[in-house]
Amino acid sequence: MIDTNFSKQLIDYIASRISLSLEESKLIAEAYSILHVKKKDYLISQDKAGNIEAFVIMGTFRVFYNDSKGLEHVLYFAFKDWWVGDIASFNSGELSMLNAQALEDSIVFTIDPIKKEKLLEQIPQLEKLFRIITQKHLTVLQKRFLLTVSANVAERYHELIQRHPGIEQLVPQHQIASYLGILPESLSRMKKQLLKD
Amino acid sequence: MIDTNFSKQLIDYIASRISLSLEESKLIAEAYSILHVKKKDYLISQDKAGNIEAFVIMGTFRVFYNDSKGLEHVLYFAFKDWWVGDIASFNSGELSMLNAQALEDSIVFTIDPIKKEKLLEQIPQLEKLFRIITQKHLTVLQKRFLLTVSANVAERYHELIQRHPGIEQLVPQHQIASYLGILPESLSRMKKQLLKD
DNA sequence: CGCGACGTTGATTTGCCTCAACGATTGTGG
């Protein structure tokens, strides 16, 4: 089912990056499926196959990894006009390493690997677009990694809230702690300490 | 200058992933330049513009970030048939965040952003190849990040030497410590402890 | 040969974890 109002947002996103004919816009709108995800529901689940790639129309997701000790590690938060997916399993067909859970009622466009492959054959221009999008994702993750290994928790905390003003109103503090790589208790103590200065 | 013996290795790498005509192989060989990098010399330097992307024909590199406190953090080691570059600055024209230093006398093929752009226009098939290569790099970095935040140092150490047997003969121990995110003293102590068990 | 790079060991400090308890807020089923 295609919702033309919502699909317009995805088409606009793509059309602002490459030029699209009307026919191509139609192919894109048909390849993607709209999906409503309720708060706390999962868009992607770890250790499951059959993964999808999603474009966020509305809402917020936390994308996280559940390690062998049962601890959760937030890889990133995804907002409007971001892509959500486990790049590894989407392209390999293997089980997902990641979970993506809605932090509020959300709407996304999803596509599976087969449909995406077909779409890329129909519109070769998309190869370039998705190459550039993937490069951007790699750039962002590289910066996140280097900041994680080189900066202390307070510096990483300030970088996050500066890059995403208002995130503390949207995301529970213990999930921000998980993004920063510390326990909720530690973040609580750190914020208390920051107030003293 | 094109060295046909060395360029064969790059062409073989590409031809094993997409089908190439003779004409296309020639275009690729002409777009890349061969470069000999002596041990300890830099292929890429932090805070410099004019970056390149390189394909390693022979040798080894360490790719690292120098933080504001002067500490070095190894992002990855690059071996034969790997790509080396700072994805962020190569595509944006900004200053490099990374250094790439040869750990032994090495040979690479390099390309600058302008020549790569032109090559991609001449051989649109390469768009798909580089999209897939970038996806692979993103997958590797995502796994590295998640392992770094979820596993302890001993586990990360074992993962590294299992994935790269013999790396300890090639890479000084303090650089392995840097890759693992600890100081050389800590790695020395950890290895001593491992021998006791 | 001599110096610098590398690795090791020791003593001490530090930042975050662990375990535990508790109040406030949110959400839910009867």
Place this chain on the structure above:
DNA sequence: CCACAATCGTTGAGGCAAATCAACGTCGCG
């Protein structure tokens, strides 16, 4: 709609892994 449970954030005490600071032996290279 209320009562109770679950979730969330805070605070405290104690522990631990790695950092820090320092000293020293070895090796390889210029």
